[in-house]
Amino acid sequence: MSTSRRAEHYHHGDLRHALLEAAMAMLEAEGAAGLGLRELARVVGVSPAAPYRHFDSKGRLLEALAITGYQRFSTAMWAAERQSAPARRIGAMGQAYVRFALDNPNLFRLMFSPELKRDGRPSLRLAADAAFDTLKAVTAALPEGEKRVAALRAWAQVHGLAVLLLDGQIALRPGEDVDALVAAVIGAG
Template sequence: MSTSASKKTYHHGDLRDALIVAALEVLEEGGLAGLSLREAARRAGVSAMAPYRHFADKEALIAGVAAVGFQRFADLLRQADAKPDAHEALIAQGVAYVDFACARPALFRLMFGATSPNVKGDLALAGESAYAVLATRVASLAKPAQAADWTLTCWSVVHGLAMLALDGKLDPRAESPTVLVERMLRLLPVNG
């Protein structure tokens, strides 16, 4: 890409987004090992130095990619939560959670691997937004004093099944991970 095209992209204000899209492509194709600022810049058609206008380092790019992942994830959870029956909405969220993990394993691992107690900014807000979809639904089902515990229980079930599926720890002859998560969530007496 020519210098004028690079500047045009930057002046349109979409260089950051273009770098994140490029980084998502790299991540989906080859995992985290292939992800670098240089490769994102190459795919976005800009100079190797251009990403530094928006990302201080690779870790900042990873946080940006993870934040976008959590935004997409939260959108899927909200769509699943639209069921009229509260318990069915909770189950639909669990299925959407596992589906997302299985469809985008590298992104899913990045999202949960990039988060740490000291993460701030867009990534922390995006992660909290996704968790809030679950917490709000569980709060509609559980006794107030037990809502936080039930939220953690439901999250543990769906996240655990998602990780077992990604790590190949589920019997391949058994039911699909989404069928399993649906069955597991039906066992939980969330309104207990």
């Protein structure tokens, strides 16, 4: 193989972004267990060593995916909050929370996976905290001492509902609309 051809084969415009997008697709299709840096390199069309320039391990790749997930998650909740009347903001954010989980089940599970410890991963901690801050923002009118507990209460409710739905623990009745059920359960209707 000539040097110019090799350089052409290994050159990629934005490899980190391409790797993350391909990994996101693989994650949703196969779950975190199905992800591997060598397979990812094959899918993107680069050498097996190329992904290691951006992610020194599978753990770092999973961390980057979780950070991307938290960013998308926060964006979805903020969009729901901005599009709602003040009295319905927390319910709209709760619905966005559960909808994100249902639309991105493997990403959602990765984001909250006990295997991805936030300790020692400052970027992951910041992304997770920013997502929680979206829930805290709608409690701004409450006294300072009540904001955290109100946000935790809302988080526990929507997270529990999302996990129960993802795990099939809540069976939908024939013709039942999951979004209407979620709205009724969290009081957003």
